[in-house]
Amino acid sequence: MSARKALSPRAHGQVRLPHGDALSPLADAPILEATALSAGWRHGGSETRLLQNVNLTLRPGRFVALVGPNGAGKSTLLRTLVGMQAPLAGAIRLRGVPVASLSVEDRARLAACVFTDRFDSGWFTVFDIVSFGRYPYTDARNRLSERDRETVSEAIRETGLRGFESRRFAELSDGEKQKALTARAVAQDAPLLVLDEPTAFLDAPARIEVFHLAGRLARSRGKAVIVSTHDVDLALRHADELWVLDRDHAFVSGAPESMALSGALGRAFDGPVVRFDPASGAFRAPGEPVPFAVGISGEDPVALGWTIRLAERLGCVIEPEDGRYDAMIRAPGAGAGQAWELEHAGTVTRVDSIEDLSGRLGLLVADARTRGEAP
Amino acid sequence: MTDSPVPGFGLREGTARRRAGFVLLGVAGALLFGADLAFGSVGIPFAEAVKALFGAASDPAWNDIVRIFRLPKALTAASAGAALALAGLILQTIFRNPLAGPDSLGIGAGASVGVGVVVLLAGGSSGATLLTGLGLAGWAGLAAAAAVGSLAVLLLILAAARRVENGVTLLIVGLLVGYLAGALVSLMVWFGSPQKTQVFLGWTYGSFSGVTLERLPVLLGAVGLGAALTGRSAKPLDALLLGERYAESVGIRVRPARARVLVAASILAGAVTAFCGPIAFLGIAAPQAARRIFRSSAHRVLMPASALLGAVFALTADVVAQTPGGGSVLPVNPILALIGAPIVLSVFLRGARGKDPA
Numbered sequence: 200m201s202a203r204k205a206l207s208p209r210a211h212g213q214v215r216l217p218h219g220d221a222l223s224p225l226a227d228a229p230i231l232e233a234t235a236l237s238a239g240w241r242h243g244g245s246e247t248r249l250l251q252n253v254n255l256t257l258r259p260g261r262f263v264a265l266v267g268p269n270g271a272g273k274s275t276l277l278r279t280l281v282g283m284q285a286p287l288a289g290a291i292r293l294r295g296v297p298v299a300s301l302s303v304e305d306r307a308r309l310a311a312c313v314f315t316d317r318f319d320s321g322w323f324t325v326f327d328i329v330s331f332g333r334y335p336y337t338d339a340r341n342r343l344s345e346r347d348r349e350t351v352s353e354a355i356r357e358t359g360l361r362g363f364e365s366r367r368f369a370e371l372s373d374g375e376k377q378k379a380l381t382a383r384a385v386a387q388d389a390p391l392l393v394l395d396e397p398t399a400f401l402d403a404p405a406r407i408e409v410f411h412l413a414g415r416l417a418r419s420r421g422k423a424v425i426v427s428t429h430d431v432d433l434a435l436r437h438a439d440e441l442w443v444l445d446r447d448h449a450f451v452s453g454a455p456e457s458m459a460l461s462g463a464l465g466r467a468f469d470g471p472v473v474r475f476d477p478a479s480g481a482f483r484a485p486g487e488p489v490p491f492a493v494g495i496s497g498e499d500p501v502a503l504g505w506t507i508r509l510a511e512r513l514g515c516v517i518e519p520e521d522g523r524y525d526a527m528i529r530a531p532g533a534g535a536g537q538a539w540e541l542e543h544a545g546t547v548t549r550v551d552s553i554e555d556l557s558g559r560l561g562l563l564v565a566d567a568r569t570r571g572e573a574p
Numbered sequence: 575m576t577d578s579p580v581p582g583f584g585l586r587e588g589t590a591r592r593r594a595g596f597v598l599l600g601v602a603g604a605l606l607f608g609a610d611l612a613f614g615s616v617g618i619p620f621a622e623a624v625k626a627l628f629g630a631a632s633d634p635a636w637n638d639i640v641r642i643f644r645l646p647k648a649l650t651a652a653s654a655g656a657a658l659a660l661a662g663l664i665l666q667t668i669f670r671n672p673l674a675g676p677d678s679l680g681i682g683a684g685a686s687v688g689v690g691v692v693v694l695l696a697g698g699s700s701g702a703t704l705l706t707g708l709g710l711a712g713w714a715g716l717a718a719a720a721a722v723g724s725l726a727v728l729l730l731i732l733a734a735a736r737r738v739e740n741g742v743t744l745l746i747v748g749l750l751v752g753y754l755a756g757a758l759v760s761l762m763v764w765f766g767s768p769q770k771t772q773v774f775l776g777w778t779y780g781s782f783s784g785v786t787l788e789r790l791p792v793l794l795g796a797v798g799l800g801a802a803l804t805g806r807s808a809k810p811l812d813a814l815l816l817g818e819r820y821a822e823s824v825g826i827r828v829r830p831a832r833a834r835v836l837v838a839a840s841i842l843a844g845a846v847t848a849f850c851g852p853i854a855f856l857g858i859a860a861p862q863a864a865r866r867i868f869r870s871s872a873h874r875v876l877m878p879a880s881a882l883l884g885a886v887f888a889l890t891a892d893v894v895a896q897t898p899g900g901g902s903v904l905p906v907n908p909i910l911a912l913i914g915a916p917i918v919l920s921v922f923l924r925g926a927r928g929k930d931p932a
Contacts, residue, residue, distance in 0.1 A: 307824050316819055318820070319670065321865065322870050331813065331816065
């Protein structure tokens with residue numbers, strides 16, 4: 200009982216401002232610290248180091264996204280941080296206590312995890328699955344106290360699954376399953392929440408919901424949340440901080456915007472075909488450059504934006520520095536009759552839809568491409 | 575902090591259904607137990623058979639028949655059925671495979687090797703009297719040898735399970751390990767003396783009638799020990815359904831928990847195999863039927879339910895084996911296959927359709 204009280208986050212339940220600016224300095228003490236951490240696999244005498252000399256600190260109320268290409272060691276880092284895999288070197292502290300010295304039960308009270316592991320949930324209901332989160336607190340017969348039930352119900356509410364309690368887990372959609380598993384981790388009442396690729400099997404709205412939920416748990420519950428993900432654009436928009444692992448297993452961390460501006464994301468992900476475009480915060484696969492330059496203008500920013508995207512998709516060079524245009528496009532204004540003007544070789548053509556514009560511009564680009572290849 | 579009297583976990587809905595299920599199974603078990611006492615080469619009226627238990631039957635010969643022969647047989651059938659069902663439940667959870675069972679994973683075959691070593695290779699010169707003349711300590715040794723054989727196969731399968739994720743592949747591994755154990759047994763039979771071999775072959779048919787009143791405590795003791803070890807493991811077993819990583823992340827020490835239930839399964843399957851021979855299908859079918867009837871995946875429900883169903887299946891098989899009347903008694907294995915194979919088949923087909931949970 201005493202251990203339970205000491206470790207319960209409620210014992211530290213301060214009112215806090217967004218982004219973990221706690222009123223009490225004590226409550227802002229790091230939940231997770233790693234110093235000079237090396238992680239990887241040890242087989243026999245040899246070691247495979249996936250990560251070297253990682254230093255990180257995570258405070259309550261912070262939502263961190265861990266990004267990096269496949270094989271960079273994201274899952275290894277997460278498993279090592281929560282003590283499920285021994286580090287090759289360095290120290291990890293959970294709430295100031297070396298993780299290696301914690302019992303399995305104490306670790307469960309400090310860090311709750313959601314994995315990508317699939318399992319046959321049989322007849323278990325959503326309530327059953329979420330109540331697995333109470334395991335570190337229940338007795339050997341796993342009886343749920345009133346407080347346990349309340350915590351379970353609260354976690355179910357928090358993740359927006361109210362009314363799903365007695366539904367069978369197996370019958371849920373992938374997005375609902377992810378929410379239920381997250382609720383299970385919330386019910387575990389641990390100050391650190393680790394979600395390993397929670398968006399892997401989800402459709403676009405469900406992905407955003409996951410990030411939204413992770414952010415809310417950090418801000419309203421004061422949890423430290425780590426989400427590993429391939430959705431870099433969502434991570435850039437939602438996370439307080441980005442942890443970036445690159446192909447060479449180097450670790451960098453900082454504000455999402457700074458990771459984009461400093462080129463850290465580019466270094467982590469850029470390959471021969473796909474590049475991270477810091478201007479748009481998205482990945483691009485720029486095709487062969489086409490010697491066809493366009494200038495685009497327009498008053499309505501939305502129409503202008505999509506017109507630029509069309510030109511980019513077709514492979515045009517946009518706004519060349521030498522100022523020589525092969526064509527000019529005027530996107531329609533907000534109130535105007537929804538018509539685009541395409542000026543090429545001295546003639547102006549009015550097209551009524553972006554669909555039409557796409558067809559005409561496409562022909563011009565194809566023409567320029569064949570002429571470019573001819574000599 | 576008030577502990578609510580009703581356990582909430584895994585018991586949210588259908589409490590009435592579960593209560594009715596346990597009552598019905600209990601009544602069915604009791605009736606079948608009585609029938610097992612009444613049926614046989616000498617037919618005894620049901621009421622008289624029950625009276626004979628207390629030495630109060632109208633025919634004194636019936637008292638002896640029931641108390642010396644049929645009571646041990648019925649108790650053996652009930653406890654063997656319960657034990658195999660529990661072992662099957664454990665294996666299905668640990669291997670996360672609804673088709674795992676003592677026989678499908680080759681664990682019964684492992685027990686056979688243990689028994690074969692004792693019966694065919696060890697022992698004195700008097701092979702024919704080996705099983706019949708074995709003392710209580712000898713029977714305990716036999717059960718222990720069978721349990722060790724089971725555990726050896728289990729550890730082998732567990733090592734294989736770490737390499738193969740696919741459940742069906744695991745069953746094929748179990749099949750191959752079973753062949754391997756069968757080959758060892760065949761070789762031992764080849765080199766054993768004819769008398770010993772005959773005793774051993776008789777054992778392989780599977781029967782509940784070989785356990786006398788004196789030996790019964792050894793079987794019941796082993797089954798009780800296995801059941802006690804299992805009963806204390808409901809919590810970790812539930813967590814292991816989610817996989818080892820989830821189990822560890824909610825504070826379960828996976829290795830000791832798994833070791834405990836695997837030892838329990840070996841004792842349960844090994845002891846039953848030592849005393850009754852290899853019994854097919856019960857271990858797979860009973861937990862399956864328990865899940866279906868009780869609509870639960872929680873081990874606190876499935877353990878008593880599987881054990882009860884196992885006992886009911888075994889008693890049914892034993893009763894059916896007696897009914898042809900006259901002196902001939904059918905072997906129980908084909909009868910269990912007739913009950914069990916359709917259950918397992920339906921589970922397999924439902925699983926393939928992705929409909930109900932297994």
